[in-house]
Amino acid sequence: MNVNRNEPSRPLSAKSWFPDQPGAWAMALLPALSGMVVGGVDGGRLWLTGAWLLCYCVQFMAARWLRSRFQRRYLPPVLTYAALLAVAGVPLLAMHPLILVWAPLYVVCAGVSFLCAWLRRERSLWANAAAVIATSMMxxxxxxxxxxxxxxxxxxxxxLAGIFMLTQFGSVLYVKTMIRERRNNRYLAASWIWHAVLLALACAIPGRTVPMMIIAAILLLRAVVMPLLGRRIRIKPIAVGMLEMVLSVAVCAYAPFCAPWISMALTF
Structure with a gap:
């Protein structure tokens, strides 16, 4: 079928102006909330977290625009969120310039994300790793x-960042074994090894980290059982996502209590 490329692009629906992945929202927000719990809730941290969520929206919309090879219909959300980020972010940077010490890390993460989007490999492990590093470091x-x-x-x-990096990348591997790489034994083995190491690390940290040990054991159990079950019966992606949301909230809830003991272990 011939397509007239000169025809105006179909406008986006209202729903398309918002990132549509609940799991990604949780991945972006929960580490920042954990840092706020430990550091203290105040206006500056709330402002920073709001600006970070706008960064996520800009990244999501810009990646979609790049993947589409600059289709005009995807540009308005990019410009809108970029303008909102400028309104929120420029005064924040002016008042708190020390935030810029993190700029090189996030420039690299954004560059990897945008390159993967341009190559249409935004679900590759490279793109996933960049997203996990960026969100966890928040x-x-x-x-x-x-x-x-x-x-x-x-x-x-x-x-704090290490807890989220280890658990979130484990979640990435697990979700791949449930959906896109459902019958890929290499991904399954990688997921099992990752979660086994995570449990071993949780058990090796002295102090009151029992809740994190329990969570790590549950993460390993679901990484083993669910993919094998998914090869016998069809498990809907929404069910996979909801389980990950619950476990992510559990990690976020206990990370502030376990982080001091991990910090002391890192000191010695």
């Missing part, structure tokens, strides 16, 4: 917000 960024000396907060910040 626990550190929010926790250490406006601290005059970041080194003083390195242990706790890395502990």
């Amino acid at each position: 626990a550190y960024v929010v926790y250490a917000f406006d601290a005059p000396d970041l080194l003083e907060r390195t242990g706790m910040g890395l502990a």
